[in-house]
Amino acid sequence: xxxxxxxxxxxxxxRDASCCKGGILAPGLTFGDVYRISKHxxxxxxxxxxxxxxxxxxxxxxxxxxxLAIPGLFHDPCPFLDEETAKCAVYPVRPMSCASFxxxxxxxxxxxxxxxxxxxxxxxxxxxxxxQTMWVLNLNGLMEAERKTDEMISGSGLPLVKVKRPEQYADxxxxxxxxxxxxxxxxxxxxxxxxxxxxxQATAIRSxxxxxxxxxxxxxxxxxxxxxxxxxxxxxxxxKLFGRLYGETSQEYEKLLSEASF
Numbered sequence: 001x002x003x004x005x006x007x008x009x010x011x012x013x014x015r016d017a018s019c020c021k022g023g024i025l026a027p028g029l030t031f032g033d034v035y036r037i038s039k040h041x042x043x044x045x046x047x048x049x050x051x052x053x054x055x056x057x058x059x060x061x062x063x064x065x066x067x068l069a070i071p072g073l074f075h076d077p078c079p080f081l082d083e084e085t086a087k088c089a090v091y092p093v094r095p096m097s098c099a100s101f102x103x104x105x106x107x108x109x110x111x112x113x114x115x116x117x118x119x120x121x122x123x124x125x126x127x128x129x130x131x132q133t134m135w136v137l138n139l140n141g142l143m144e145a146e147r148k149t150d151e152m153i154s155g156s157g158l159p160l161v162k163v164k165r166p167e168q169y170a171d172x173x174x175x176x177x178x179x180x181x182x183x184x185x186x187x188x189x190x191x192x193x194x195x196x197x198x199x200x201q202a203t204a205i206r207s208x209x210x211x212x213x214x215x216x217x218x219x220x221x222x223x224x225x226x227x228x229x230x231x232x233x234x235x236x237x238x239x240k241l242f243g244r245l246y247g248e249t250s251q252e253y254e255k256l257l258s259e260a261s262f
Contacts, residue, residue, distance in 0.1 A: 006103065006128060017086040019101060019120055021077030026220070027097040028056045029071045030146035031153060032246035034235065036093040036253075037080075045239040049232050052079045055223040057161070057216045067161045067215075069223045071150075071231055092257070096143045099257060103128055103136040139256055142249050149245050154234045161223065169218065173199035176225035195221040 019025070031045070038045045049071070056072030073079075073095060080089040088094055097104070102123045105116050117123045128136075163169045173195075180195055198221045201214065238245070 006122070006132060008122060016083075017077075017081055017088075019122070020081040020086075020088065020098075021075065025101070025116070025119075026054065026056050026075040027073045027078075027095045027101075028058075029053070029073050029095055029097075030143060030246075031071075031150050031235065031238070031242065032146040032249055032253075033073075033093075033095040033097075034071075035239075035242035035246045036250055037090050037095075038239075038242075040090050040093045045242060046232055046236045049235050050228065053224065053228070053231070055220050055227060057219045057223070059216075067163065067219065069161055069219070069227065072220075096139060096146075096253065099260070100136050100139050100143070103132055104140065135256065135260060139253075142253055142256070146246060146249050149249075153238050153245075154231070161219065163215065163219070169215070169222075170199075172219075172226070173222050176222040180225045191221070191225070195225050198222060 034045045034048055037043075038048055041048070043051075052074050054072045054074040055069050058068045058070065077083065078088075080094075081087075082089060088098075102116060102120065105113055105123075161172075163172065176195055177199055180192055198218045201218060
């Protein structure tokens with residue numbers, strides 16, 4: 001592999017695993033990811049979702065009016081990141097979206113790619129080899145297969161979110177706060193504080209440009225509060241069958257990871 005092809009080298013490029021904390025991107029989760037992490041850690045899939053889950057928001061159109069919400073992993077920082085060593089505690093079974101980064105960033109989306117290059121030093125001046133391109137295409141195929149199984153479990157998935165105006169976000173935030181407060185205070189303090197901070201920023205938005213710049217980050221805690229129980233119920237209902245539902249793709253994923261030398 002030549003020097004201009006992507007190589008994950010924290011000691012050289014970032015030293016602090018910056019892709020595993022905050023930032024502009026966050027990892028989505030399939031229920032297959034939840035199953036594999038559960039097997040690795042011994043924590044039940046349902047418990048993993050409630051303790052470490054989040055919502056990831058994906059733009060569906062160029063005007064950022066329609067947004068797709070999918071289950072994700074908390075990312076501020078990732079709960080599986082050892083910040084002293086900058087290593088991942090679930091690296092052998094890391095979410096597929098983590099394994100695909102940054103190879104899955106479409107080069108055709110020049111705005112996003114330039115933003116990613118500014119945020120993550122490992123992407124600067126590095127391209128993809130043909131082998132890497134084929135590898136991530138195979139991985140994307142596995143993710144798509146698991147997403148289809150997820151949709152079978154949860155129906156059509158979470159609805160598209162339309163928040164064209166700051167007022168619509170404020171309405172969603174109020175709904176989320178009501179649902180969060182109804183859950184009671186036990187074990188919810190950090191979730192509640194994060195949600196209240198995001199909801200409070202609605203009043204600080206001064207322009208539409210500012211609104212769209214921050215919308216993805218602001219929506220994560222709001223949509224998690226709204227959909228946490230719904231997704232948790234789906235996981236609780238099906239988790240005993242996860243081995244059967246995601247066993248084959250998990251074996252294929254393990255094989256793919258063994259072939260990744262970058």
